[in-house]
Amino acid sequence: MSLAVNLDLLIEEIRNLMNSDVKKTIEEKVKSFKELGRKNIEEIFKELCFCIIAAGYDAERSVRIQKEIGDGFLYLSEEALAEKLRNLGHRYPELKARYIVKAREKINELKNVLEKFEDSRQIREWLMENIEGVGYKVASHFLRNIGRMDLAIIDIHILNILRRHGVIKHFKTLTKKRYIEIEKILEKISEKLKLDLGELDLYLWYMETGKIVK
Structure with a gap:
């Protein structure tokens, strides 16, 4: 499958979560981040x-x-x-x-x-x-x-979900160049879903772990 198709499938999964009870939990978490800031x-x-x-x-x-x-x-x-x-x-x-x-x-x-x-x-x-x-x-x-929602947090959980959906390939080291490249991919996803990058991270983290921590 092409990258565009893989992205669309991932976006659809996230959209389904956005229509579930998870949305309220994430909204409350985002509110707490902004209050801390x-x-x-x-x-x-x-x-x-x-x-x-x-x-x-x-x-x-x-x-x-x-x-x-x-x-x-x-x-x-x-x-x-x-x-x-x-x-x-x-x-x-x-x-x-x-x-x-x-x-x-x-x-x-x-x-x-x-x-x-x-x-x-x-x-x-x-x-x-x-x-x-x-x-x-x-x-x-x-x-x-602390409430700045416009950056991607690219950890092992986010990398795993992107790899599993065929959005990125496996690599050994997350270099600065790769980080920025993946952040741009996540920006495209967030724009389509009308989410901030910080919100998107919480949805992806939930998809991978079944939890929302911080």
């Missing part, structure tokens, strides 16, 4: 910490860890944070603690960037250049979770 920089930074710990790890476990640590992301030393992450069962406690403590040094800069730039892609580039451990996926995830 209007909160103070400390709350926003804690969401960045969530996205850092969630990368390469289970999403639901990461939510539990975020709730357990809470304000600790704002003040715990690297060693104390690593111990906390280890005790809570995280796979990479030392690495993630290092990333978070280093990111904490940039909290005021982050506040200024979020206030200064309207273009989400500019902010994404800044995050990748200035926050260790943050690449395209983590930066896009964070920005979506």
